[in-house]
Structures are given as structure tokens and as C-alpha cells.
Amino acid sequence: AHVNDEGIEFITPHKITETHVIINITELSGFGNVKDKDSPPDPVRALVLLFYRPPTDADPESVLSVLLLPKNIVMPDVLRMRKEYTGDERYIDKSPHCKLIPKQEYTLSTSPEDDSVLVQPKEAEFDEQSYDNYFPSFQVNLETTMRNIKLFLRDTNSSDSVWERQVCLLSTAVRKPKRQSSRSLSSIARLRTGFIDGISGPVLQSLLDKLFEKKVITEPERESAEELRNKRDKARIVIDTVRKKGKAASSEMIKCLCKIDPFLCKHLGLI
Structure with a gap:
């Protein structure tokens, strides 16, 4: 909420990203922190x-x-x-x-x-x-x-x-890259629970878009997942759909996920 001359204004987001919420505010108060422009900056x-x-x-x-x-x-x-x-x-x-x-x-x-x-x-x-x-x-x-x-x-x-x-x-020391086979079907199956519990809603949506872009999933499969409101259910159907498509699809999903959310992948042991 924003207090102005006419009362309280409830602010609606101008734009929402995965990390920030951007809002527009007008008529800021004339009161606030006043500081001499020649004074040294604060840490x-x-x-x-x-x-x-x-x-x-x-x-x-x-x-x-x-x-x-x-x-x-x-x-x-x-x-x-x-x-x-x-x-x-x-x-x-x-x-x-x-x-x-x-x-x-x-x-x-x-x-x-x-x-x-x-x-x-x-x-x-x-x-x-x-x-x-x-x-x-x-x-x-x-x-x-x-x-x-x-x-x-x-x-x-x-x-x-x-x-x-x-x-x-x-x-x-720099670790050698993991072989693709160790990061495909077996990794997806082993990390299923951690993926479902750990992935956030925005990251899951980005992953869905990327999988569709890479033609790992079809448009009906993407729409089927997007219809689910519960994040865990959506994550479950995404990972199970990709698992059923085999090693190449699983490898592509891991590659996409590592680019979108390296912290989660590190937690899951994928990187």
C-alpha cells in the first residue's frame, strides 16, 4: 500500500519476474532521509x-x-x-x-x-x-x-x-564432467522426490517452456501440466512424462534445468 494526499492507494504490480516485483509509484512524500550531497557515502x-x-x-x-x-x-x-x-x-x-x-x-x-x-x-x-x-x-x-x-x-x-x-x-580441484549416461534416465528416477519438493513454481514454468521449445514435450503435454494448480502435482507430471520418453529426453531435461536453476541442480547432485 502507498499513502498519498488522498489516502491509501493499493499498488498493483507493473511487472513480475522470477526475482523482482516492479511497481509504479507517484506523488512521493516530501519528507524522507535528507543528506548533504557533499557528505561521504555510507557503507x-x-x-x-x-x-x-x-x-x-x-x-x-x-x-x-x-x-x-x-x-x-x-x-x-x-x-x-x-x-x-x-x-x-x-x-x-x-x-x-x-x-x-x-x-x-x-x-x-x-x-x-x-x-x-x-x-x-x-x-x-x-x-x-x-x-x-x-x-x-x-x-x-x-x-x-x-x-x-x-x-x-x-x-x-x-x-x-x-x-x-x-x-x-x-x-x-576441477571435477571432470560427468558422463551423459550417468545424468540421464537413472538420475531422473533417483532424484524424482528431490525435484518435486525442491523446484519452485517460476522455475518449473521456465522448464516447461524450455522443454517444449526443445521438442522434448508436446503442446498437449505442456497444456496438461499447466492446467494443474498444485506445484507438486505439476512437477510430478513433468518429470514422469520426460522419464517415459527415455534417456535422450531425460538428458535434455537435466541440461535445461541446470541452466535455469544451477543451485537446485547442485543440491540434487547434478553438477
Whole structure:
């Protein structure tokens, strides 16, 4: 609801996406937070995300990419885009939360800190508007194999760390891609319950559209699923319909689902 001069106005959504609700508001109150335009910006909630490209037999050098991003980014989009950019790195699951000052310069240091560790660049600015730019703010090049490394993110105006983590690198070796056969019919059958319980309504609808687009299901099959109001019933008929079509259809469904909702697929053990 929105309070204006004439009373209370109930706001209807202008547009609804899988992650946001967009509304139109007019006649905002003249009262609110007043701040001097010359005053320094306040810290905002942010994320420090880590992606690691481990060494190979042919190349002993490894690279740790450090991304400084606003908190309200869409994590599946970050994972998908990073995979498209590089393909051979792994996301390191470390607590990413911190507070950063917009337009402020930050430095990244490491422990150990020697000639085998190179951090580039020396300073990086935090851009709080960077919602779709998933390039690293820093990259740590490691010439030798390391088990652990400690990272310190500091404001250039202070010696105190705004974010500090001990990171284990050896456990993040790149996994070999699973063979297609292991991700097809048997995977679908084994993960049926997890799929039905875990998939959300918007993701399920996107999956239906993608399966129809890929000609995995027919138009009558899609319409039959869309007629069901209960999300679990709809998920059940989708997965059972695809299972009956065999290995190729099951593999295509898993491929589509991994693109739409990588978090769910990771939870189900598909990636």
C-alpha cells in the first residue's frame, strides 16, 4: 500500500519476474532521509565472491579471482556467467558478507605474501551499481601449489580489514564432467522426490517452456501440466512424462534445468 494526499492507494504490480516485483509509484512524500550531497557515502552491504582455477599437469600456475559485488545480485546469474567466461574454475563457498563504501578504493593482500603470489591490480574501486558485471576486481596468481591462503580486503584509508578469510584451495580441484549416461534416465528416477519438493513454481514454468521449445514435450503435454494448480502435482507430471520418453529426453531435461536453476541442480547432485 502507498499513502498519498488522498489516502491509501493499493499498488498493483507493473511487472513480475522470477526475482523482482516492479511497481509504479507517484506523488512521493516530501519528507524522507535528507543528506548533504557533499557528505561521504555510507557503507552498503556487499559480497566478496571467490572463484578458483586450479593448476593442471601442464600449467602449475593457479588463479584466484575475487569479485566485489553488491549484496542484491542474483547468484545463479553470477555462477552462469562466470562459467561462460572461463568454464574451468570453481566457486569457493566462503562467507562473502561485508560492508563496503561505494566508489571507495580497496586493496587485497595475502598470507603468505612472497614472490610466488601476485595480486593484480594493487587497488580496485567498489561499484555498488555493478549488477551485471561479473569480472574480477582482483586476481591472485599463484606460481606454486598452495593448500591454504589467507585474504585481507582493506580500505585504502585504513589498515583495518573489512573482510578477512582463510581459504582452502586443495579441495577445489576441477571435477571432470560427468558422463551423459550417468545424468540421464537413472538420475531422473533417483532424484524424482528431490525435484518435486525442491523446484519452485517460476522455475518449473521456465522448464516447461524450455522443454517444449526443445521438442522434448508436446503442446498437449505442456497444456496438461499447466492446467494443474498444485506445484507438486505439476512437477510430478513433468518429470514422469520426460522419464517415459527415455534417456535422450531425460538428458535434455537435466541440461535445461541446470541452466535455469544451477543451485537446485547442485543440491540434487547434478553438477
